[in-house]
Amino acid sequence: MEKANDFLVIKAQENGVNVIGLTRGKDTRFHHSEKLDKGEVMFAQFTEHTSAVKVRGKAEIHTPYGVIYSEKPET
Numbered sequence: 001m002e003k004a005n006d007f008l009v010i011k012a013q014e015n016g017v018n019v020i021g022l023t024r025g026k027d028t029r030f031h032h033s034e035k036l037d038k039g040e041v042m043f044a045q046f047t048e049h050t051s052a053v054k055v056r057g058k059a060e061i062h063t064p065y066g067v068i069y070s071e072k073p074e075t
């Protein structure tokens with residue numbers, strides 16, 4: 001694997017967490033949205049096509065820099 005550290009592990013802590021991939025390059029737009037239910041885990045890499053990931057909802061996000069907890073957005 002070229003960049004073994006270039007990945008995230010996202011574990012949903014509630015139903016309906018969205019993991020959104022944003023495009024690399026000139027324009028930055030959503031290209032993929034994955035919905036996770038509580039307890040589901042997604043492994044995601046940064047790739048030629050994906051330069052950023054947005055997580056919406058309560059989740060545990062494991063990164064090469066440590067663990068970050070996202071929160072439920074205010075309604």
Ligand code: TRP
Nearest residue numbers: 020021032044045046047049050
């Ligand atoms: N087709 C996308 C890509 O190769 C799949 C993908 C990779 C993705 N990492 C992601 C989608 C992170 C959402 C979030 O770039």
